[in-house]
Amino acid sequence: MTVQDSLTDIDAFAAEWETWHRQKDASLAHEHGFLAVTGLHWPAGDPQRFPDAPGTWSTGDDGVTVELGDGEELVVDGVPVRGRHGFGVIPERGGVNAVWGKAVIEVAKRGGQDVIRPRHPDHALRTDFAGxxxxxxxxxxxxxxxxxxxxxxxxxxxxxxxxxxxxxxxxxxxxxxxxxxxxxxxxxxxxxxxxxxxxxxxxxxxxxxxxxxxxxxxxxxxxxxxxxxxxxxxxxxxxxxxxxxxxxxxxxxxxxxxxxxxxxxxxxxxxxxxxx
Known part of the structure; x- marks a missing residue:
């Protein structure tokens, strides 16, 4: 193998890596990716409201429940829901994404605990991301x-x-x-x-x-x-x-x-x- 062949191989290796890295960053910066997350909330037995999500949220033996107020709506699995909605018991490392306008409200379970994690596309961490x-x-x-x-x-x-x-x-x-x-x-x-x-x-x-x-x-x-x-x-x-x-x-x-x-x-x- 000549020096030129070696350099060509390294250039091809670097180009393939660069393509992979751009794709990885693009996934991270997806409109509802992790850079869009605006809060990590832990629902409890008593209903509580979070500043970046609609409704009041609680959890118990039957899983996470949201009580939506007048004029509030989520879309779950393509179906609009209003009023009271139960997400059921979510398995460990599982999750459900409920659409709220341009945002997504992730309802998940991590480490045995239910979490609410809103994802807003206009979050500064995402819009300012430089790779x-x-x-x-x-x-x-x-x-x-x-x-x-x-x-x-x-x-x-x-x-x-x-x-x-x-x-x-x-x-x-x-x-x-x-x-x-x-x-x-x-x-x-x-x-x-x-x-x-x-x-x-x-x-x-x-x-x-x-x-x-x-x-x-x-x-x-x-x-x-x-x-x-x-x-x-x-x-x-x-x-x-x-x-x-x-x-x-x-x-x-x-x-x-x-x-x-x-x-x-x-x-x-x-x-x-x-x-x-």
Missing amino acids: TPAYAPHPRWVVAGRYFPFAEPRPTTVGASVEGLQHVYDAPGEVRFEVDGRELSLTAFNGHAPGSLLVLFTDATSGVTTYAANRALNIDAPGPDGTVVLDFNRATNLPCAYTDFATCPLPPAENRLPVAVEAGEKIPYERKPAGQ
């Missing part, structure tokens, strides 16, 4: 590894970006790999796509150039022999890196890497102190 800073992509951070499934999935309790909240995930196995000759491993959770994996981690850059609380990396389904590829160039921020209205999980304690992974997304502009 996410990141390290320049480089093939050296595409790392080969191997997946080792546990005999049985391990229920794993982790903290959350909201104090006092906990999440429980089944960890099906761990991923082992090397960085600069150092053997490392990460406990893995199930990813969104069938067979895929998700790892949450921190490393020596956390709190310095990358978000302190957590980083996330999706891994494609392992090969027949357990081989996986960890492309740390695609390590991303979770929503809590941008907004306090997220309930993101923290990494398991064993997923604190003792090396500096200088790849992937950096601390969002929105979280940097003034003047930096």
Whole structure:
């Protein structure tokens, strides 16, 4: 391979990464994405009104209920509702989006608790979004590894970006790999796509150039022999890196890497102190 071929390969690699990163930021900045969230509310037994949502809200054994006032309306599953409406019991990590004009009122359950999370397209965090800073992509951070499934999935309790909240995930196995000759491993959770994996981690850059609380990396389904590829160039921020209205999980304690992974997304502009 000539030097020119090598440079061409790196340019193609960077262009593919740039396309991926633009798409990721576009999803984040969707009109009802996390940048549009204006509040994180915790309904209780006594009805209460929130400033960025219609009606009065409460929760109990039958799930979340809203009592809409005169002239107030939500659209749930395409059906307009007025007066009293029950959302029923929502499963953990589940949710329902009720449309209110141009906004969406998310009714969800996180860490065993019901939450109300309004999403308004005109929220300044969304309209002022200038993209996410990141390290320049480089093939050296595409790392080969191997997946080792546990005999049985391990229920794993982790903290959350909201104090006092906990999440429980089944960890099906761990991923082992090397960085600069150092053997490392990460406990893995199930990813969104069938067979895929998700790892949450921190490393020596956390709190310095990358978000302190957590980083996330999706891994494609392992090969027949357990081989996986960890492309740390695609390590991303979770929503809590941008907004306090997220309930993101923290990494398991064993997923604190003792090396500096200088790849992937950096601390969002929105979280940097003034003047930096």
